[in-house]
Amino acid sequence: MEKKKWIQVMKNSISDVFEKMFFELVQFMESDISVQEWLNKPDIKQTSILITGPQNIQFSLFISNDALKELSIAFLGIEEDQLDTQKIDDTFKEILNMITGRTISQLDSEGQFHLGIPQIETEVNIPQDGEIILFETEKDHMALCITFE
Amino acid sequence: MSFNVLIVDDSSAMRSIIKKALKISGFDVGQIFEAGDGSEALSVLDTSWVDLVLTDINMPNMNGLELIDEMKKDELMKEIPVVIISTEGSEKRIKEAKERGVKGYIKKPFLPSDIKNILNEVMGVDRHGEEKMDSGDEEFDF
Numbered sequence: 001m002e003k004k005k006w007i008q009v010m011k012n013s014i015s016d017v018f019e020k021m022f023f024e025l026v027q028f029m030e031s032d033i034s035v036q037e038w039l040n041k042p043d044i045k046q047t048s049i050l051i052t053g054p055q056n057i058q059f060s061l062f063i064s065n066d067a068l069k070e071l072s073i074a075f076l077g078i079e080e081d082q083l084d085t086q087k088i089d090d091t092f093k094e095i096l097n098m099i100t101g102r103t104i105s106q107l108d109s110e111g112q113f114h115l116g117i118p119q120i121e122t123e124v125n126i127p128q129d130g131e132i133i134l135f136e137t138e139k140d141h142m143a144l145c146i147t148f149e
Numbered sequence: 150m151s152f153n154v155l156i157v158d159d160s161s162a163m164r165s166i167i168k169k170a171l172k173i174s175g176f177d178v179g180q181i182f183e184a185g186d187g188s189e190a191l192s193v194l195d196t197s198w199v200d201l202v203l204t205d206i207n208m209p210n211m212n213g214l215e216l217i218d219e220m221k222k223d224e225l226m227k228e229i230p231v232v233i234i235s236t237e238g239s240e241k242r243i244k245e246a247k248e249r250g251v252k253g254y255i256k257k258p259f260l261p262s263d264i265k266n267i268l269n270e271v272m273g274v275d276r277h278g279e280e281k282m283d284s285g286d287e288e289f290d291f
Contacts, residue, residue, distance in 0.1 A: 017258050020258040020260060021166075072162070075162065076165050076166070087162060090160045093160060093162075094163050094166075097160070097207075097236050097257075098236050098257045098258050100236070101236020101257060102236060102238070102257070102258070104236075104237065104239065105236070105237065105256065108239050109240045109241070110239065110240070110241050111239040111242050111245075115207055115237055117159070117209060
């Protein structure tokens with residue numbers, strides 16, 4: 001399947017998830033800068049999910065901890081003092097899960113791909129050979145990396 | 150009439166969202182139970198009265214489809230309607246779920262109104278909140 005098609009559907013999924021679950025409009029950026037430059041924050045977090053099937057594909061989402069806190073508060077409908085790391089991580093993983101799940105549903109009608117379980121990465125590791133989607137919401141800059149293995 | 154609902158999802162964030170969506174939707178919810186995977190769900194079903202199960206598919210230990218298979222082996226549990234709430238929405242997955250007797254399929258991300266419409270249909274409740282008289286073994290399109 002064409003990389004270009006994956007990226008286009010992925011962008012639609014990012015917009016759909018942020019609009020439906022967070023009421024946030026997403027704007028995509030065309031830029032040659034790196035994820036690190038784009039996010040420009042010291043506290044970036046990464047969650048990844050592996051899709052296995054005719055081709056293995058890894059998706060990684062990068063969001064700053066500050067933006068994640070705000071997203072978690074909005075997503076869970078709780079106050080800041082009720083937030084903990086578990087809730088933030090769960091929200092983060094669920095965002096990636098919804099984006100990738102929706103993408104697969106659109107592209108894989110025969111169910112050849114299997115969606116893994118999202119994991120929080122202990123260290124941020126931006127794949128060098130991945131396709132990067134840079135985008136922003138009202139909260140912050142964010143990035144998604146797709147690596148075709 | 151209110152319905153006791155069991156929410157099965159490995160993400161506590163998603164369980165909270167489904168709970169919130171259920172309350173906002175106006176669907177007549179009684180008690181809400183939660184489980185983090187299929188095995189936990191079976192323990193809840195063993196000890197509590199549940200009218201409806203909402204389950205994710207992709208979970209560690211015991212996934213949603215395995216949970217449905219286990220429920221089918223039990224005389225009481227096999228009568229409980231199951232609705233899938235999942236990011237996995239390929240035609241193949243939906244067909245697999247349908248073959249297992251799943252009553253509805255809600256794709257994430259969803260709106261509270263999606264939940265209400267599908268659950269009312271599954272539980273045989275009309276849009277005014279009244280239970281339909283002939284809601285037995287209907288075939289649902291999803």
